[in-house]
Amino acid sequence: MHIHKYEKIWLWAGAACLTLFLLIVGVSAFAMGDQPPSHMETIDPEKVVVTAPFDKPGLTRVGEKQYEAVMLAQAFTYTPSKMSVPKGSTVHFKVTSTDVVHGFEIPATNVNMMVTPGYVSKISYTFKKPGKYLILCNEYCGAGHQVMAVTLEVTA
Amino acid sequence: MIDRRDASLSLSFLTVSFVSLLIGAIAGLLQTFVRSGAFELPFSIGYYQLLTAHGVLLALIFTTFFILGFLYAGISKTMGTLYDVPRRTGWLGFVMMTFGTILATVFILLNKATVLYTFYAPLQASPWFYVALVHVVVGSWLCAFSMWNQYYIWKSRTKNKLSPLFSYMAVMTMTLWFVATLGLAATVLLQFIPWSIGWVEKIDILISRTLFWYFGHPLVYFWLLPAYMCWYVVIPKIIGGKIFSDALARLSFVLFLLFSIPVGFHHQLLEPGIAHTWKFFQVVLTFMVIVPSLMTAFSMFAVFETAGRKKGTKGLFTWIKVLPWGDVRFFAPMMGMLIFIPAGAGGIINASHQLNQVIHNTLWVTGHFHLTVASTVALTFFGIGYWLIPHLTGRTLTSRMNKLGIVQTILWTVGMTIMSGAMHAVGLFGAPRRTSYTTYTGHPQAIDWIPYQIAMAIGGTILFLAIILLMYIVWFLAFKAPIGITEFPIGEVEEGALSTPAVLENWKLWVGISGALILIAYTIPFWHMIQHAPPGSPGYKFW
Numbered sequence: 001m002h003i004h005k006y007e008k009i010w011l012w013a014g015a016a017c018l019t020l021f022l023l024i025v026g027v028s029a030f031a032m033g034d035q036p037p038s039h040m041e042t043i044d045p046e047k048v049v050v051t052a053p054f055d056k057p058g059l060t061r062v063g064e065k066q067y068e069a070v071m072l073a074q075a076f077t078y079t080p081s082k083m084s085v086p087k088g089s090t091v092h093f094k095v096t097s098t099d100v101v102h103g104f105e106i107p108a109t110n111v112n113m114m115v116t117p118g119y120v121s122k123i124s125y126t127f128k129k130p131g132k133y134l135i136l137c138n139e140y141c142g143a144g145h146q147v148m149a150v151t152l153e154v155t156a
Numbered sequence: 157m158i159d160r161r162d163a164s165l166s167l168s169f170l171t172v173s174f175v176s177l178l179i180g181a182i183a184g185l186l187q188t189f190v191r192s193g194a195f196e197l198p199f200s201i202g203y204y205q206l207l208t209a210h211g212v213l214l215a216l217i218f219t220t221f222f223i224l225g226f227l228y229a230g231i232s233k234t235m236g237t238l239y240d241v242p243r244r245t246g247w248l249g250f251v252m253m254t255f256g257t258i259l260a261t262v263f264i265l266l267n268k269a270t271v272l273y274t275f276y277a278p279l280q281a282s283p284w285f286y287v288a289l290v291h292v293v294v295g296s297w298l299c300a301f302s303m304w305n306q307y308y309i310w311k312s313r314t315k316n317k318l319s320p321l322f323s324y325m326a327v328m329t330m331t332l333w334f335v336a337t338l339g340l341a342a343t344v345l346l347q348f349i350p351w352s353i354g355w356v357e358k359i360d361i362l363i364s365r366t367l368f369w370y371f372g373h374p375l376v377y378f379w380l381l382p383a384y385m386c387w388y389v390v391i392p393k394i395i396g397g398k399i400f401s402d403a404l405a406r407l408s409f410v411l412f413l414l415f416s417i418p419v420g421f422h423h424q425l426l427e428p429g430i431a432h433t434w435k436f437f438q439v440v441l442t443f444m445v446i447v448p449s450l451m452t453a454f455s456m457f458a459v460f461e462t463a464g465r466k467k468g469t470k471g472l473f474t475w476i477k478v479l480p481w482g483d484v485r486f487f488a489p490m491m492g493m494l495i496f497i498p499a500g501a502g503g504i505i506n507a508s509h510q511l512n513q514v515i516h517n518t519l520w521v522t523g524h525f526h527l528t529v530a531s532t533v534a535l536t537f538f539g540i541g542y543w544l545i546p547h548l549t550g551r552t553l554t555s556r557m558n559k560l561g562i563v564q565t566i567l568w569t570v571g572m573t574i575m576s577g578a579m580h581a582v583g584l585f586g587a588p589r590r591t592s593y594t595t596y597t598g599h600p601q602a603i604d605w606i607p608y609q610i611a612m613a614i615g616g617t618i619l620f621l622a623i624i625l626l627m628y629i630v631w632f633l634a635f636k637a638p639i640g641i642t643e644f645p646i647g648e649v650e651e652g653a654l655s656t657p658a659v660l661e662n663w664k665l666w667v668g669i670s671g672a673l674i675l676i677a678y679t680i681p682f683w684h685m686i687q688h689a690p691p692g693s694p695g696y697k698f699w
Contacts, residue, residue: 002654003404007454014450018443025509029436034510036425038432042690075698100696101276101361103517107586107601110513114427116361117278118690121428134599138517138588140272142279142698143202146594 169225188616211273249298256291280695358692397463418677484561488539520583575615
């Protein structure tokens with residue numbers, strides 16, 4: 001099929017840009033391990049509160065400046081509601097829902113994931129600056145969705 | 157002037173479309189007020205109830221009804237008066253869809269279906285809400301069958317090798333819609349209805365989300381393709397130019413069919429249960445859809461430049477000056493096109509494997525689709541309405557209405573720039589979407605978001621004024637404008653353009669390739685979802 005010379009140039013330039021974007025995204029994902037949260041572990045959503053480790057939600061120290069935060073997302077809050085770690089700690093969040101779909105986001109960080117009932121969602125983040133970090137739900141979960149948030153304090 | 161009976165079918169669709177637009181816009185205005193913290197809703201109306209009405213009436217109803225009205229008029233114009241069976245099937249589709257729309261609206265207003273237009277399980281609406289959605293979808297399928305039937309009869313009676321470009325595009329748009337809505341129909345009929353009635357106790361959430369997004373992304377191309385039809389076929393005629401290339405226009409529509417459906421995972425990048433390699437594969441396919449949009453951009457600007465040069469301009473960019481900026485039939489779609497440049501760039505960001513992490517479910521996303529569907533598509537639809545309505549009612553687009561249309565377009569562009577700009581900015585700071593007014597018990601970050609949410613209310617108010625003006629113009633053009641003839645502009649192809657290869661009308665081939673791509677992108681992850689499914693969820697009504 002006949003394609004105009006200028007259009008060919010335009011399409012090749014456009015396709016080259018897209019390929020470059022995809023290469024950056026691909027290298028970042030597969031060579032540098034920067035993958036979106038895609039954890040495959042399942043759980044019975046109605047038995048979450050009697051299934052380990054979610055029967056004892058909370059923050060545990062698992063190593064030098066390493067913490068595991070086992071959390072429940074339920075309408076309209078998270079458990080535990082208060083957590084505190086020292087500056088420079090890495091927190092490994094392990095979250096599941098006891099009811100509907102929720103979101104899990106810490107604004108101004110890259111912590112952002114969906115919490116789907118029946119699945120365990122995982123994400124890790126290193127808190128370098130002290131402050132009270134807001135953890136909020138960003139997926140509509142009902143009439144009280146806008147109050148669903150807790151804070152994580154990073155001490156100096 | 158097209159056949160009177162076809163005109164009334166088309167006008168019926170447009171009427172439901174504009175009524176939905178008005179109700180949805182009122183809901184939208186109230187939402188921006190509530191979200192700014194300046195206003196509380198009376199009569200215990202819920203914010204999320206309004207948000208559901210806004211989403212369903214604008215994203216699903218306004219768009220689908222407008223598109224069907226436009227396609228029927230264009231098919232009647234380019235392939236001739238509808239044959240009896242296609243017309244009757246079209247009316248049946250209209251009745252089913254309108255019934256579904258009324259039913260859905262009633263249940264939303266009764267607060268029985270406050271599940272937003274994405275109705276994610278396991279939030280459980282009244283079964284009637286899902287039954288209403290089935291009527292809208294099945295009604296639209298009848299319209300698709302009726303258009304395919306018209307095309308088939310026309311082809312066999314006229315023995316024409318090549319169908320008119322507009323009709324070809326209409327058939328392709330409805331093919332895309334049909335293939336995409338199979339996913340929606342599957343989740344609603346097989347999962348939501350039995351579960352909401354109580355025949356089964358539990359629902360598999362990940363499968364329902366995956367089927368929803370199998371439909372949810374091509375849905376945006378279903379909105380976009382009719383706008384492209386206006387740009388490719390109608391605009392060249394309005395500006396006194398020619399269609400750049402018939403073959404390339406058709407090829408871009410083929411590429412949309414192939415690449416718009418196997419990409420739903422890019423809406424699910426941040427959820428568990430789908431392996432990241434499959435997510436990445438669909439991200440790559442998502443980027444393929446950008447190619448036909450780049451082709452469209454090239455074709456459009458080539459048309460503008462050649463049309464300008466024919467009027468004798470010599471400089472590098474002076475052809476821009478001689479475009480008919482004072483003609484609303486050109487001005488409104490052109491503003492839509494210009495907005496599509498940043499809107500498309502935002503879309504590339506959203507679909508990127510890691511950047512999605514920053515903006516997922518924030519107001520940035522809301523800003524993005526207010527630039528795409530609510531600006532690019534809506535402005536083009538308004539621009540079409542300004543000539544299509546008087547064309548169908550046998551009236552004229554007067555110069556006063558033309559001027560008001562220009563004012564309306566400017567108001568819309570300004571309002572949307574303010575509202576969507578504020579949404580993009582505050583979204584980058586992390587403000588969540590689909591959330592009522594909140595400061596999260598006075599958290600300093602959330603308090604910093606409030607000024608942007610006030611800007612959203614200001615933009616929303618300007619947009620609402622634009623809707624009121626639009627309603628006046630549409631009403632005037634339908635009932636009060638002087639009797640006369642308004643043209644249905646259909647462009648002709650540039651003389652030098654080569655003939656169109658017959659393979660572009662080989663539907664079995666393209667639908668077959670499309671099906672193969674869908675199977676490649678979905679079979680293994682879908683199989684995994686079924687094999688490794690957690691126990692399902694009961695329903696919840698948290699509103």
